[in-house]
Amino acid sequence: MTADEHGGDPARTGPGRDPERVVALETATVTNRLRQGHAVLTVTGELDVYSAPGLRDLLTELIETTRGGDLICDMSQVRFFDSTSVGVLVGAHHRLRPHPERTLRVVAADGPVRTTLHLTGLDRTFHWCASLQEALHTAGTTRPAGIP
Template sequence: MVKVVVVGELDVYTAPAWRRFLLEQLDKEALRHMILDMTDVTYYDSTALGATVLTLEKLRRRQGVNCQLVVVANSHISRVLTVTGLTKVFPLVDSEEAALREIESLTLLDVPGESCRDGEGGKEGEEVPT
């Protein structure tokens, strides 16, 4: 598992770097789950959202259908994910503790042949400059 702490704005200007960063995380780690702590994100537009969705799709293609990105969100991020219907795709929580509980529940649901493959990890949060 990797925890990523995001600070600032994720928009059309920062989305390419955001996308590269997320994909690099997938390449560096045999990830099962990722926590995106977005409580300090002040703006989040559709280009950055698209990069986040792409990351989840690639994670699931590489590691299995039960792998997940869990979003720790402030009210702005919650509104964006709710309006776009993506709360059905990304578990949305209000704290890191809740994110860890969500990941634990997903791990309990792993089904042979469809679960996430075992990965290395345990890396603490990296702050993403925006």
């Protein structure tokens, strides 16, 4: 995994804005920032066997280092989503279990992420949002049934 850090870039920071961290994976790019006290990851590109380990590492780091707030994965710009990536989301969900005040929210109104998780039956596990605005608005308020 290679990282392209933009935390100090004035175009990405300033009054009222949290710094962004951009991580370039093999076949995807992940932008990470705090919004309204919630960790938000925006994923673009393809999530496959090459990029999934980097996403897993980033999610694990965020779960371990951020205190409070939900974990929001905006996957609306993901063009490909394979079984390795399914495992990454399920793993993140499990790592959040010791923190019942937090939940994993997935933003994907349609597309390969929503289709894949629907076909596997995992769409009932995550809290789905059609937009990042919806995820931020509902963050901290509702919990999906989830995987036991």
